[in-house]
Amino acid sequence: MPASGAGGVLHIDLDALAANWRALRDAAGGAETAAVVKANAYGTGIEKAVPALGRAGCRTFFVAHLSEAVRARAVAYDATIYVLNGLLPGTAPSYAEHDLRPVLGSFEEIEEWAGFCRSQNHRLKAAIHVDTGMNRLGLTVPQGLMLKDTAALQDFETALLMSHFVSAEESDNPLNRQQAEAFEAVRSSLPHVPASLSNSSGIFLRDKPHYDLVRPGYALYGGNPTPDLDNPMRPVIGLEGRIVQLRWVEAEHTVGYNGRWLALSKRRIATISVGYADGYPRSSSARGKSGEELLAGVALVAGQRCPFAGNVSMDLLAVDVTDVPEAQVKRGDPVTLIGGELTLDEVGRRAGTIGYEILTNLGSRYARTYSGDAG
Known part of the structure; x- marks a missing residue:
């Protein structure tokens, strides 16, 4: 729909998106900076956002669902793409077909992925998710400490060990330190596996728990990763x-x-x-x-x-x-x-919600205009 005939127009600044990725990369020190592009790149459009981030230098992407990963692969031929919501039963062949990496969060998923790799006689790559406090997806910390003795890990390549902060946007929340300590214990038992803990807000924590890779999402799209301070990101x-x-x-x-x-x-x-x-x-x-x-x-x-x-x-x-x-x-x-x-964050507050929800609900009826080439 052309803008002249649409009830609403959504303007998306790809140069600002790329600039935000570069700013987060710089804040992360030497850690690789990935990009979370789930929920249609937070409403901005996978097919536009992923190439723009790629041109800026991003080489690793995270999505929530296999279908999103297939879309991202279509516009990022040589990128690394992880699927956060894990390995649904019977979907391993699709991961292999599109060169995607599941984030495995249970021993059942680990065994299924290992079995598929054995059947293909090929050590495919995957991430392993350890739950350090969110209590949604992932192995428990005691299970994570057992990974070093898990035979199934010999059948595939563990390319990443990861966890997820509960309240990184609350810089003084003691949960941050507790989670970092729990994650460090598991990481120490698998010292040769690259590790990732920080989301957007985690990048800005004082202890800088950047490890080998950081996974910003909301901040890429202009949301404030430091709610108690001025927003360091550009609006997208x-x-x-x-x-x-x-x-x-x-x-x-x-x-x-x-x-x-x-x-x-x-x-x-x-x-x-x-x-x-x-x-x-x-x-x-x-x-x-x-x-x-x-x-x-x-x-x-x-x-x-x-x-x-x-x-x-x-x-x-x-x-x-x-x-x-x-x-x-x-x-x-x-x-x-x-x-x-x-701002996005003010709109969220006025709706009694958060900017994340505002972004990811942006509807399909808007005319969308893109500016910048992020080159």
């Missing part, structure tokens, strides 16, 4: 919606489904052609009365902050533009929903 995405109608709402009238927002005085309302079907969160809805300070969405209209009015619906949201001079707002004008002073 911007989102604009289009005004489809302007109207005056009389005092004591409501706006939107269920009448959850009440105009206390005559208000001018701009209806924007973006809603939760586009991935804009319904939790940004404004429920209260005009003039109240609400934890709800805002938009930049003619450069001015304007609060949402009423519930975000499937295809539309309403913005109170009364304080913007009438001559500066007309049907068809763009309004900024993410961008400029309205």
